[in-house]
Amino acid sequence: MGRVALALVHQELLERTRDRWVLVISGLFALLASGVSLYGRSEELTATRLIGPSLVTLASLFVPLVALILGHDAVVGERERNTLGLLLSLPVRRFEVILAKFVGRLLALGGAIGLGLGAAVLFASAENRAVLLQLILPTLLLGAAFLSIGVLLSTLVSRQLTSASLVVATWFLLVFFYDLGLLGLMVVTDGQVAPETISTLVTVNPAGLFRLEMMQRFAGPDVLEGLGVGVAPPGSAATIGLWTLWILAPVASSSLILTWKKVT
Template identity: 30%
Template sequence: MLSKSLSLESVKPGNTAGHKAHSPFWVIVSKEMADHIRSWRFIVLFLLIVLTFLASMYVSLGNLKQAVGNTTDPDHIFLYLKLLTATQNSMPPFHVFLSFLGPLLGISLGFDAVNAEKNNGTLIRLMAQPVYRDNLLLAKFVSTLIIVSTLFIALVLLMIGGGLLITGVRMEPQELLRILVFVAISILYVGFWLSLSILLSIGLKQAATSALTAIGIWLFFTVFYQVLVNLVVRTVLPDPDFLSSQQIARYNELILTLLRVSPSQLYTDATTTLLMPSVRSLGPVTMEQMAGAIPAPLPFRESLMIVWPQVSGLVASTVVCFAIGYYIFMRREIRS
């Protein structure tokens, strides 16, 4: 919460020294970052993500020798990617964990961004200062993304450093690019749920209501949406046992297209393709298309082109949620 008023001296026209560093926008960003870091909900989620990361790395290091020695796997040469994908049946890899924990991180840091300020009476006092409404909303979004970005980058650097100390193998440039894009997509994925939770905090009066609504949306897309799509498609379309191979391919393509409405499906498709270079397609492939194909990892650029629609979908969803929240917040009258 913004418990301190902004200094009027920092925004005077004549105060040019350090004006950018002490502008209202960056003052709010700094204050929001400090509030998030000191909050118990962030500390709990931070510890949960770090412990999950360390457990996944421990399991991956235990299976690393076997995964790299498997010459039948086209991706066995990418040691650092194996740190993020090699695992046992008892524990999924880290990017699968992150598809569940990322939404919780974004929701927990944004569900009370605006309505808690209004309920505590600090929003009207803040608007009395020389602060634009768009600066307030954007600062709350940017401050959270800075914290999330710092967390993910620190974990990746820890993974790279630990892998270098244990194995002594130099990282290939393609591996570094894939890992950096994986981090960027993970930040974008958290940013979508953050923008959605901020939108709900603007539209709903109580913080508890916005939190429950955001968690309900997350559970629907993560758990129930896939079941609902399968039930609807099987009800409408004929029995797959009486279809040809081409009709079955179109049948599966329709299901995948409907599933990609879910942000978690977009994130899973994008991260799987980037961390496993041998993945050549995200849809069904016929035997004619597989004829003559040699199992080999794709170049980074081609993998990026495969996941570009998924990345564009996440960017568009984030922008739409933030734009709707921005429109509602700018037109809403703020009273004490």
């Protein structure tokens, strides 16, 4: 990144940290995470028994929502304010504009995640803190993937209201309805779908990949077999590849679209 792109990163970070919706949702996440830790501490529960799985559920709901909100106006917001042409007239390449917006908003997202999980770690008992720290990196990857999707949606549309509608629909689809669809598939087929197929369908969704990876880390490899669902986690190389694809592919697509699209 050049000097101009770094200045854009700084500007994006400052603007996003003042976003009231991001602040409200991040504060709610921190409050609920703190409550989970305090409850687990009062009941003398281990992180792997209750606190970890509960925080995984909270993170899989709140982090994608915050990330999509952060990304939904990245490009279309500039277009509606008629500042996109001015921004692209700066001595900076178009892919650097997308990258700067992504990085600046990712830093703001990292702060929101740090606030929520930091509060949980702070209120956890000493023996649980090391376990809960394992959540930080996967949660950042989850947020980065959904932020990248939000930026892509912002690049595809011409109105901010449309982008906002799309990110809400995307959140419901990937966080809620996707898993319900898989359960419906298993019910309709009477469980005849191959476990490998179910495993693939779960892990190609970033929210599903996050839940599977963290639930098995906290509750053991047989956590889903007890529910009659045999889903094997992907190997380390496949996991890294999936996260890399989800984070980089939408950002790269956004850069290509902005490069090809005529800005008026």
